[in-house]
Amino acid sequence: FEQPSLATSRSVTGTITSNVFTQQGQLHSSNWGPDPLGDSVDNGRIDAISHVLALDHVYNEWTTENALNASSEWVVTFPTKRFYVDNAIIGGGQAARRPFTRTFGSSGACEPVNLTVFDREENFLQILDFSPSAVGGLALCREVNVITFNQTGDVSDIFASPTARNIRTVEQTIGNPTKVFERGWMDLDLAGFGNGNPFLPPPVGVEHTSRVSNDGDVFYGLPVVGFWAVRIENQAQGESGNNYGGLYRHKGSRRCENDTVGTCGGTL
Numbered sequence: 193f194e195q196p197s198l199a200t201s202r203s204v205t206g207t208i209t210s211n212v213f214t215q216q217g218q219l220h221s222s223n224w225g226p227d228p229l230g231d232s233v234d235n236g237r238i239d240a241i242s243h244v245l246a247l248d249h250v251y252n253e254w255t256t257e258n259a260l261n262a263s264s265e266w267v268v269t270f271p272t273k274r275f276y277v278d279n280a281i282i283g284g285g286q287a288a289r290r291p292f293t294r295t296f297g298s299s300g301a302c303e304p305v306n307l308t309v310f311d312r313e314e315n316f317l318q319i320l321d322f323s324p325s326a327v328g329g330l331a332l333c334r335e336v337n338v339i340t341f342n343q344t345g346d347v348s349d350i351f352a353s354p355t356a357r358n359i360r361t362v363e364q365t366i367g368n369p370t371k372v373f374e375r376g377w378m379d380l381d382l383a384g385f386g387n388g389n390p391f392l393p394p395p396v397g398v399e400h401t402s403r404v405s406n407d408g409d410v411f412y413g414l415p416v417v418g419f420w421a422v423r424i425e426n427q428a429q430g431e432s433g434n435n436y437g438g439l440y441r442h443k444g445s446r447r448c449e450n451d452t453v454g455t456c457g458g459t460l
Contacts, residue, residue: 308378319359
């Protein structure tokens with residue numbers, strides 16, 4: 193007996209329905225597959241899965257407090273990415289399929305994103321690049337990505353990832369003291385155009401939108417799951433101090449648009 197997998201979702205052509213809930217708790221359904229009203233073609237089954245997972249913004253916390261010797265890492269996974277960007281699946285020489293925009297190359301398939309870091313007093317830093325700068329700029333290039341905070345090693349502190357991308361939460365302004373953010377939360381914008389936030393300029397020419405469902409629905413962002421991992425130390429125990437860790441699932445928002453009034457309007 194074979195267990196179901198993501199490969200199962202694309203093994204047969206046909207139409208399938210995805211169901212998501214709005215912020216008001218209402219069910220919204222979208223149909224994907226061969227239909228003249230949409231452009232999902234024969235990939236309706238994987239599109240349905242992708243847009244159950246689609247988020248335009250991802251939110252979670254982080255801490256690098258010195259008093260706790262804290263380390264934080266975000267894991268950001270795009271489970272269905274290969275069905276849209278891998279030439280072995282979509283056919284060599286073709287462009288990536290929406291909502292993704294880049295096919296796999298020597299550096300992965302880099303999708304531009306926006307990152308804004310907040311401290312617990314709601315001061316914020318707009319992140320312009322990873323530190324050190326990475327191939328692809330401010331972009332997530334893997335199917336599984338690790339984002340670290342204020343780390344300097346060749347591999348990440350918690351997961352020992354050699355491909356982790358680091359964020360430096362330090363604000364340096366000419367003529368003003370340096371301001372260091374030690375803890376807070378972060379907004380990962382996957383929609384690609386700032387989504388109405390005046391502090392987030394869009395990556396030039398990039399917008400992450402789904403193919404059109406048979407109902408005319410378009411979802412913004414990317415199919416994503418993940419969590420924040422944190423490790424801290426209890427220095428009060430002296431030399432035998434205790435170590436603690438935890439995993440906290442990402443939160444997010446969902447955005448869908450449709451020309452038909454009353455269906456799939458705005459943030460779900």
